[in-house]
Amino acid sequence: MATTVDGTRETVSARRSDLVQLTVAETITARGKELSADDTVGEARRLFRSRGVHVLPVLDGTAYLGAVDRGSFGGDVSDDAPVGPFAMPLVPTALATATAGEAFAALDRADAKRLVVLDADRLTYVGLVCMRCDREHLCVDAALVAGAR
Secondary structure (H helix, E strand, O other): OEEEEEOOEEEEEEEHHHOOOOEHHHHOOOOOOOEEOOOEHHHHHHHHOOOOOOEEEEEEOOEEEEEEEHHHOOOOOOOOOEOHHHOEOOOOEEEOOOEHHHHHHHHHHHOOOEEEEEOOOOOEEEEEEEEOOOOOEEEEEHHHHHHHO
16 A cells, blocks of 8 residues: 555555455545535635546535536636535445445446545535546545554
């Protein structure tokens, strides 16, 4: 497992085959790249400058509203506009208690690399599964994986 540190969060690159027996909640990335519904389109555009940011979950408190991606905003949308109205169901979702294997299969069926993990109420945001382009590795919160083993 390769380890990277981004500010105060630490992620590891893990093979999906090593994670299939965990719950999907144990395979998420560290939180920190979510937007509040009141955040601005300009803030989203700033986060999208990072090559690794593909989608941004949009939250109302802890409630998941949807996500935005680089194509969510036309050039005519002001940086000052709130991001909430642009949130759409762009990525698959899974319950936190599902196995990682089930969640990875959902990603495969949707041909997606990102998956939003929700609590049992199907509303509360838990985190984001981030599969790499090779579809064999994920960026995973190091503390979650360590605690699961």
